[in-house]
Amino acid sequence: MKLVFLGPPGAGKGTQASQMAEQFDVMHASTGDIFRAAVAEGSDLGQTVRSYLDNGKLVPDELTSRVVREMVLERTEDYILDGFPRTLPQAQMLDEMLKERGEELDGVLFFQLGEAAAVERLTGRLVCKGCGANYHKVFMPPRKDMICDECGAELTVRSDSSEEIVRKRLEEYNEKTQPLVPYYEKRGLLRRVDASPAPETVNRETKALISEMSAG
Numbered sequence: 001m002k003l004v005f006l007g008p009p010g011a012g013k014g015t016q017a018s019q020m021a022e023q024f025d026v027m028h029a030s031t032g033d034i035f036r037a038a039v040a041e042g043s044d045l046g047q048t049v050r051s052y053l054d055n056g057k058l059v060p061d062e063l064t065s066r067v068v069r070e071m072v073l074e075r076t077e078d079y080i081l082d083g084f085p086r087t088l089p090q091a092q093m094l095d096e097m098l099k100e101r102g103e104e105l106d107g108v109l110f111f112q113l114g115e116a117a118a119v120e121r122l123t124g125r126l127v128c129k130g131c132g133a134n135y136h137k138v139f140m141p142p143r144k145d146m147i148c149d150e151c152g153a154e155l156t157v158r159s160d161s162s163e164e165i166v167r168k169r170l171e172e173y174n175e176k177t178q179p180l181v182p183y184y185e186k187r188g189l190l191r192r193v194d195a196s197p198a199p200e201t202v203n204r205e206t207k208a209l210i211s212e213m214s215a216g
């Protein structure tokens with residue numbers, strides 16, 4: 001199973017991707033998580049991508065595609081790509097990389113959410129310093145204030161969650177990522193999910209769609 005999760009920042013696709021990957025036993029491949037881990041480690045990749053992440057800008061296409069090839073496509077057959085592709089050139093590079101391998105995408109799930117709701121969700125994001133788990137001050141608070149439910153480490157506010165950076169990320173999305181919706185729709189690969197309800201509702205709908213897609 002090879003799926004792409006697409007949607008504006010804040011749509012909750014990361015949360016859904018992580019839950020679906022567990023339920024369907026496939027790799028959850030998030031370029032955002034890979035980049036954040038690299039920054040935390042201080043690796044060469046981390047030093048290169050840090051300023052892009054901190055300023056809400058997209059990492060250059062060539063570099064992002066190379067990371068996806070090496071860390072995902074060459075490692076496993078089954079995955080959910082969360083946050084990749086994010087530009088038309090990345091989508092074309094993904095097509096090329098899959099073609100070389102004689103593979104195809106099974107589908108693209110598009111998580112739809114209006115801009116006001118996206119801003120509200122994005123400005124309250126928390127992330128665990130230890131294991132990288134995501135939380136939200138209002139919508140998905142940890143059981144204990146600023147402590148990770150999973151590993152007990154301290155939570156911190158995500159460095160790209162100030163209102164100014166959030167606006168920049170949404171601009172980047174509208175300009176560069178939104179064109180992927182017609183790109184995949186024309187090929188009959190796109191399925192829409194309403195991302196505005198509570199995560200459990202979105203989870204049920206997403207699960208049903210994936211089951212339907214893998215059955216058909």
Ligand code: AMP
Pocket residue numbers: 009031032033035052053056057058059060064082083084085086087090160169
């Ligand atoms: P995310 O966690 O998916 O919201 O990604 C966080 C940040 O990582 C983005 O704001 C970008 O700076 C960078 N990033 C993640 N995925 C990509 C991608 N496919 N192309 C370029 N930059 C990306």
